[in-house]
Amino acid sequence: MHAIAFFDTEIGRCGIAWSERGVIGLNLPERSEAATRTRLLRHCPTADEIEPPKHIQRAIDDIAALMRGEKKSLRAIQLDMRRVNEFNARVYETTRAIPPGATRTYGEIARAIGDPDGARAVGQALGRNPFPIVVPCHRVVGANDKLVGFSANGGIRTKLKMLKIEGWRENEPSLFEELA
Incomplete structure (x- = not known):
């Protein structure tokens, strides 16, 4: 299962993609949300946009907090690196x-x-x-x-x-x- 969601930060609207193993992609804001979506879908072309589960929502909240200037560590966010050499x-x-x-x-x-x-x-x-x-x-x-x-x-x-x-x-x- 692959899924995506979008969220707002101080630098603009970001996108996140995940699998059952963790985050598989994150995109910084592009010129438009459509461009962010297109780029994010390269990580998982068949993903559905859904409400994030709790652990992904926690990751989103922590990313947004960091981009507001809070001293947040993102080390606890689980990454799915199966596609990474x-x-x-x-x-x-x-x-x-x-x-x-x-x-x-x-x-x-x-x-x-x-x-x-x-x-x-x-x-x-x-x-x-x-x-x-x-x-x-x-x-x-x-x-x-x-x-x-x-x-x-x-x-x-x-x-x-x-x-x-x-x-x-x-x-x-x-x-x-x-x-x-």
Whole structure:
């Protein structure tokens, strides 16, 4: 069984897809809800839109709370990674450990999974992340905290907005003004 639901956050209307094993996909807002739906259905083309069961509703509530600036951990959300290769799964699990308001570099993630030369591969894995927010790829930055690469609608502006909501570098308003 695969199902989907949509929900509102501070960054817009998101979508979530799940199976009996857990979340199989999450989509950040696209230009329209129809575009978000289309992208979400790539994870599960035969899914029905239904009322989320309690554990998925709890995940939705926690994601929305995090996007309101609450210091929520999303580590308890069960992910169904059957369609994710082993390397990407290691990247995603390591990335999930980054707390709200903090960042790590692609190189730090690569070293943490035992591939010190794998920063580019980490970036590619995060570019295909089917679980954004839950696997907080927005918290991964380039060397010297450079904001690079973000495949979601809005690109780096969306990444910066999410980091700002989480309180990242609040004492450096110039970073936020640059992209405003």
